[in-house]
Amino acid sequence: MGMARAQHRRFGRSFVGGAAIAAALLTGTAAFAAGTGQPEPWQMDLQKPVTEVATEIYNFHHLLNVIMVGIVLLVLVLLLLVIFRFNERSQPNPSRTTHNTILEVAWTVVPVLILVAIAIPSFRVLRTQLSDPKADxxxxxxxxxxxxxxxxxxxxxxxxxxxxxxxxxxxxxxxxxxxxxxxxxxxxxxxxxxxxxxxxxxxxxxxxxxxxxxxxxxxxxxxxxxxxxxxxxxxxxxxxxxxxxxxxxxxxxxxxxxxxxxxxxxxxxxxxxxxxxxxxxxxxxxxx
Missing domain, CATH: 2.60.40.420 (Cupredoxins -  blue copper proteins)
Structure with a gap:
């Protein structure tokens, strides 16, 4: 029993530590941000942008990170829902349902909306990159x-x-x-x-x-x-x-x-x- 409690405490500390690291990575705090003009020790972020193109790329990069984290969390929630709600103990008589119109529409429409949300800022970055202003x-x-x-x-x-x-x-x-x-x-x-x-x-x-x-x-x-x-x-x-x-x-x-x-x-x-x-x-x- 004591060993189980110790393992539980170690797991709890590991989980909290991992959550803290994940939160820091997601928020992009100054501790992880790169300097201007050169890489930094333990750099976790892109270098600070100093041009319009670099700024748009920087913002697009973080938008993609937010979208990816959202997708991962959604999949995790669905996975846990399936594990705890539809296991043998909770559902001794499994459902024989083979089709669900709402779900089928949702898992087709949602990815399309995600791609549209990615495409719009992506095209904006490309437009800035490929513009041809007069050179000084x-x-x-x-x-x-x-x-x-x-x-x-x-x-x-x-x-x-x-x-x-x-x-x-x-x-x-x-x-x-x-x-x-x-x-x-x-x-x-x-x-x-x-x-x-x-x-x-x-x-x-x-x-x-x-x-x-x-x-x-x-x-x-x-x-x-x-x-x-x-x-x-x-x-x-x-x-x-x-x-x-x-x-x-x-x-x-x-x-x-x-x-x-x-x-x-x-x-x-x-x-x-x-x-x-x-x-x-x-x-x-x-x-x-």
Whole structure:
């Protein structure tokens, strides 16, 4: 009897602990939320969004979680109802019913309504992603094995540079996270529509930025395009998300979002610091 009571107490504590963890996961408290621009230890949530697309994806993600939890709870309730109400002790003479019109209509209509509830915000996210606003800045991104290079148009100086993994003492002095920092950063102005044209020089890569809410494939011989408008200044980190070879894990992406004044100062310095783009050939595809 004492052993049974001890097991019961242990079960009760486990149940309460599990319920507390589940509640924390569902509510998405700050303790489990990821930081801005980089992953956090024990991260349980998406990174904080800083673009319109990322915000819509973030909200859609949590809506799906609510729907999934609701479905799981409904199935659990139905399962318990069947176990306790229709067992051999409660129903010694089982029902021979084979059809129930109301139930059959319900389990057809309810899933349709759930899919509609998912489809509407999903289409809204797709519409935002696929919209084509006029660009304030164009940047060409080229994936190499294994680093990234960036080209800025003549309107802001016409220069290009490579961004390699920052390692050793240089990484420690920078204060940036290990395996996510680069020696040169892609710099863009805040609250401006930036379009990136992405390609690759050798094998397939993928330019991914979680805080911006997108990743885009870099394919040799093909030019892919996406847009974003960062709404908060800061330094944001991403990585190549396509298994591209030996040093795939060492292809970080660093984007620094700054004010208009800081961006103009940076471009003025970049004109002399980085290599100039050859103006004899077209480097950017035409885009609004």
């Amino acid at each position: 800045l164009m940047v060409k991104v080229i994936g190499h094995a294994w680093y990234w290079s960036y080209e800025y148009p003549q309107e802001v100086g016409g220069f290009k540079f490579d961004a390699n993994l920052l390692e050793g003492e240089d990484q420690e002095k920078s204060g940036q996270p290990k395996l996510l920092a680069t020696d040169n950063e892609m710099v863009v102005p805040v609250n401006k529509i930036v379009k990136i044209q992405v390609t690759a020089a050798d094998v397939m890569h993928s330019w991914a930025m979680p805080s911006f809410g997108f990743k885009i494939d870099a394919i040799p011989g093909r030019l892919n395009q996406f847009w974003f408008k960062a709404e908060r200044e800061g330094t944001y980190h991403g990585q190549c998300s396509e298994l591209c070879g030996q040093r795939h894990a060492y292809m970080p992406i660093t984007v620094r979002v700054v004010s208009d004044e800081a961006f103009q100062a940076w471009t003025a310095e970049a004109k002399t610091k980085f290599a100039r783009i050859d103006t004899s050939g077209a480097k950017f595809a035409s885009a609004r």
